[in-house]
Amino acid sequence: MISLLSSASPISWLLDPLSHDFMRRALMVSALVGGVCGLLSCYMTLKGWALMGDAVSHAVMPGVVVAYALGLPFSIGAFVFGVGSVALIGFVKQKSRVKEDTVIGLVFTGFFALGLVLVSKIRSNIDLMHILFGSPLGISGSDVNQTLIISGLVTVILLLFRRDLMLYCFDATHARSIGINTGLLHYLLLSLLSLAAVAGLQTVGIILVVAMLITPGATAYLLTDRFDRMNVLAILSSSISSIIGVYLSYWFDIETGGSIVLVQTLIFLVAFLFAPRYGILKSNSSIAS
Amino acid sequence: MMNSLKTNNQIEEMRIEADQVCVDYNGTVALYDASLRLKSGCICGLVGMNGAGKSTFFKALMGFVRPSRGIIRINGLEVPKAQRNQAVAYVPQNEGIDCSFPTSVWDVVMMGRYGSMNFLRIPSASDRKAVWHALERVELIDLRKRPIGTLSGGQRKRAFLARAIAQRASVLLLDEPFTGVDVRTEKLMSELFIQFRNEGRTILISTHDLSHVRDFCDLVVLINKTVLAYGETSEIFTDENLTRTFGGMPPDLLSGPTSSESLS
Numbered sequence: 340m341i342s343l344l345s346s347a348s349p350i351s352w353l354l355d356p357l358s359h360d361f362m363r364r365a366l367m368v369s370a371l372v373g374g375v376c377g378l379l380s381c382y383m384t385l386k387g388w389a390l391m392g393d394a395v396s397h398a399v400m401p402g403v404v405v406a407y408a409l410g411l412p413f414s415i416g417a418f419v420f421g422v423g424s425v426a427l428i429g430f431v432k433q434k435s436r437v438k439e440d441t442v443i444g445l446v447f448t449g450f451f452a453l454g455l456v457l458v459s460k461i462r463s464n465i466d467l468m469h470i471l472f473g474s475p476l477g478i479s480g481s482d483v484n485q486t487l488i489i490s491g492l493v494t495v496i497l498l499l500f501r502r503d504l505m506l507y508c509f510d511a512t513h514a515r516s517i518g519i520n521t522g523l524l525h526y527l528l529l530s531l532l533s534l535a536a537v538a539g540l541q542t543v544g545i546i547l548v549v550a551m552l553i554t555p556g557a558t559a560y561l562l563t564d565r566f567d568r569m570n571v572l573a574i575l576s577s578s579i580s581s582i583i584g585v586y587l588s589y590w591f592d593i594e595t596g597g598s599i600v601l602v603q604t605l606i607f608l609v610a611f612l613f614a615p616r617y618g619i620l621k622s623n624s625s626i627a628s
Numbered sequence: 629m630m631n632s633l634k635t636n637n638q639i640e641e642m643r644i645e646a647d648q649v650c651v652d653y654n655g656t657v658a659l660y661d662a663s664l665r666l667k668s669g670c671i672c673g674l675v676g677m678n679g680a681g682k683s684t685f686f687k688a689l690m691g692f693v694r695p696s697r698g699i700i701r702i703n704g705l706e707v708p709k710a711q712r713n714q715a716v717a718y719v720p721q722n723e724g725i726d727c728s729f730p731t732s733v734w735d736v737v738m739m740g741r742y743g744s745m746n747f748l749r750i751p752s753a754s755d756r757k758a759v760w761h762a763l764e765r766v767e768l769i770d771l772r773k774r775p776i777g778t779l780s781g782g783q784r785k786r787a788f789l790a791r792a793i794a795q796r797a798s799v800l801l802l803d804e805p806f807t808g809v810d811v812r813t814e815k816l817m818s819e820l821f822i823q824f825r826n827e828g829r830t831i832l833i834s835t836h837d838l839s840h841v842r843d844f845c846d847l848v849v850l851i852n853k854t855v856l857a858y859g860e861t862s863e864i865f866t867d868e869n870l871t872r873t874f875g876g877m878p879p880d881l882l883s884g885p886t887s888s889e890s891l892s
Contacts, residue, residue: 385726385729385730499747499748502742502748502749503742503749505731506739506742508729509725509726509729509731509739510720510725510739512690512692512718512720512724513718513720513739513791514742515690515691515692515711516690516691516711516716516717516718517711517714517717517740517742517743517795518708518711518712518714518743519742519743560730563730564730564731564732564775564777564778565730565731565732565775566729566730566731566735568730569730
C-alpha cells in the first residue's frame, strides 16, 4: 500500500491512489459520510447535543454486533439501539433525580460495555477493531450500499425539515406555540443522529464518530452568522477533511479514522485562530462592527 | 389588520378563558383554581413573585403543561387548536434565547410566519410583506440583515415583538418585557401595546415590575399559586391585595420598580 514519496510528483500523489478500486471506494464513502455528518453537525452543535452525539454513537455498538450475529444489515441493529438508548436516557431522567449528563454517561457506557461483552462472546467474523476505529479502506460492497442508503435518507430528511429543525434548535418554545410538533422533531433529530452515527462508524469508527458530528459544525459556526452558509461550510470542511484524511492514510500508512479526525481538528484550529470575526487573532477593526 | 383578527362576531369575543385551572408537577402544586377571563382588546398585567406560578400559567396557556383540572380556551378553542390557528404568540425573555445562533433579524421575524407556510416553509410574497411590515412597526427595518447576536437587548426584544406581529397572533404573552431594554424601546413598546389593544389583540404581560403595570395595564391579575384578584388596575392595586401577593411584604414595594427581585 505504501509507495515511497520521493519519486512521486504532486499529480501522481493525487492520481496514483485512484488506480486502486478500494481507494476510489474509500474516498467516495468517506466524502459522502463526511458531508452528511457535517450537515447534521450544524444542528448538533447549535442544539448543544455534543454529549448526546457521543452517547448515541457508543450506544449503537451492541446493535451492530447483534445485527451481524443475526445476519441483518448492521444499520438496523445500530438504529434500534441508538434510538433505544435515547429513549432510556429520557426515561431514567424523568423517573429519577439523577441529573441528565450523569444519565447520559451512565447509559452510553452501559450500552458500550454490553457491546464489548457481546463481541467477545459471539465469535463471528466481526472485527472489533473495524467497529471501534473504522476501516474505509476495507469497506465491503454491501456496506457501501447501506452507507449510500443511510446517507441519502438522512440528507433528504434534513433538507425537508431543515427550517423546522433550525427553529427547534433556536427557539423550541416558539415552535411549539405555533403548533409545530416539537416532540416529533426531537425524535426525528435523534433518529438522524443514530443513522449518521452508523454511517460515520464506517469511516472513523465508533470511538471517533462524535468528532464527525460536532467538529465541522463548530468550525463553520466560527466562520459565519448565517445558518445556510454554516451548512455549506460544515459540509465542505467535513468532506474535504475526509478526503485529505484518506489520502494521508494511504501515503503515510497511518490509521484512517484518526487521520480524518485529525485533519478536521486542524481545520477547526485554523478557524479558531484566524476566523474573520470570531477567531482569537481577528483584526481589531471587526470588533467595532 | 383589525378585520383579520375579528373572526367570531356572534358571541362576545373572549380571548382567554381559564376556568379553575390546576397544574401540578409530580405532585407539587404549582397553581390551583386559577380562573381568568380576558376579552379582546385589553392589556393585562400578570403580577406575582418569582415562583408564584406566572410561568406555569403561561405554560398552561401555551399548552406546554396540561392542567390536572380545569379548562383553558383561547378564542373559544382548545389550546392546541388555537395554536394551529396562530392565535398565540410568546415573546421570550432575552435570557431565554441563544443570541449567538447564526440567524438574522429578518429570519427571526420570518419564523413568525412558519405556522402559516407550507410544509417546506418557503416564504411567499405575502409572508415577506408581513415580515417587512412588522419590522417597520418596531423600527428595525434598517437592521434586518444584522445577525441577531449583534443587537442590543432592546432591539432584540423588538425583533421578537416583530415576530409576534408577523404571526398575526391575537393573544400575546410577554415575559418580563421591560427588563433590560433602553428608553426608546420602552416607549415604542408601550405605544405598540396600545395599538395592539385597539386592533383587538389581548396582551398578557408577566412581570414583577409594578410601576409599568400601573402606567398602562387596563387590567391586572395578582397571582400567588392561584389568582388572588383580577380586574381594573385602579381597583386591584390596593395595599391589601399587594401584601397578599407578595407574601406579607409591605406594599411600599410600589415605589421601587424591581424591588421584588430582591425578595426572591
